[in-house]
Amino acid sequence: VPIAPRYELFYWSGIQGRGEFVRLAFEEAGVKYDDVARGEGGDDAVVKMMAGKGAGLRPFAPPFLRVGKLVVAQTANILQFLGPRLGLVPDDEASRLAANQHQLTIADLVVETHDTHHPLGPTFYYQDQKQEARRRAAAFMKERLSKFLLYFEAILADNKRSKGRHLVGKGLSYVDLSLFQVMEGLSYAFPRNLERVRRRVPRVQAVRDLVAARPRIAAYLASPRRIPFNERGIFRHYPELDP
């Protein structure tokens, strides 16, 4: 029996953030992982690694994963590393390239979503950029949100191998989990505006529903391991940004 590797996930303890895309992959696979900053060391464990005080490659920002001596940072890079190990991506190169491509497009959507409440960047608090946030959020709602979601709707329709049910290949991949997470986050942050787009993307919604119904994901979402959405993460509910 091969020894299972010990997976240590480093991410801020109080938010879902980008760490959640990695958590969902572990949870769906039923593979144990240590959510380091939620243990005794707290967020300091994350900070120390970023200061180059751990072995392995120094990360610029969390999330990052430590597996033995290897440290892997950047969400899409972590998921690409874990995908084959967790059985969450097909074997062939074309499918892996497609999965990574979609994950990076989801990352772009995540950045633009974050920027709705932080258009002037991470340096200022939301309270210091509320007017700018209103303009950026309105533009996002008008032009970007539907553009991204209709794109994924088209990708699903194009994927004949899964009859439109999955983004990559025939079955569930880590990209489906990430699309679920984005839909949950958008639904939390912009319930009114998302509702208007949701009916135009039935395949995307079906992926969201399919993932939510996976037994391990459902158990995870109902557990205390799932940190609730809040106003410190990527997806924040400010009613003034969701008219």
Next chain:
Amino acid sequence: VPIAPRYELFYWSGIQGRGEFVRLAFEEAGVKYDDVARGEGGDDAVVKMMAGKGAGLRPFAPPFLRVGKLVVAQTANILQFLGPRLGLVPDDEASRLAANQHQLTIADLVVETHDTHHPLGPTFYYQDQKQEARRRAAAFMKERLSKFLLYFEAILADNKRSKGRHLVGKGLSYVDLSLFQVMEGLSYAFPRNLERVRRRVPRVQAVRDLVAARPRIAAYLASPRRIPFNERGIFRHYPELDP
């Protein structure tokens, strides 16, 4: 003799943009590529592919690469695909993960640089967000620019295998080319502010100089294939943003 694949790069014809990271890899490798939109079809060739009118996976945005039936989008994904084929990344998995990680961190810096002139997003022209751009650019200069560049300086110092001369492994990789491109872009956009940081990152500057001196890169930069920086790309020189 194996037949060389035909590489078709799709990117907007009038700017360096994200396509330039891919062009530099081809140029350094001395491998022919077709810069499709700069041929007869123009930018329409890019638009058609995004509308799903070509074979292969539909891209969300350029750059994307077509190699036979395969279409690969997202800059870091393209470079990860090309790296081994062009001899621009080491063979081992840890090095490839490191290269992809660094490329994604460079991509994050590129997004933040772009947002200095477009804090309210791609929907509005620069002229419609000049005040906001000033605030965002000032915050970027104060906290973000040096944070990113000092990070890459530390990565270079940490990389004993290359004696601090390369970001990944012992020799030149596509990530060094990308760091060069970012330094060139920042130097064009923010000559005054970059000068203040440059002296604090001698290893980063040395990578920039080393890449610029590579014979094929030098020939490329002097050729009409290198599109000049301009105020339609990522790196724009607006003096009011570089006090």
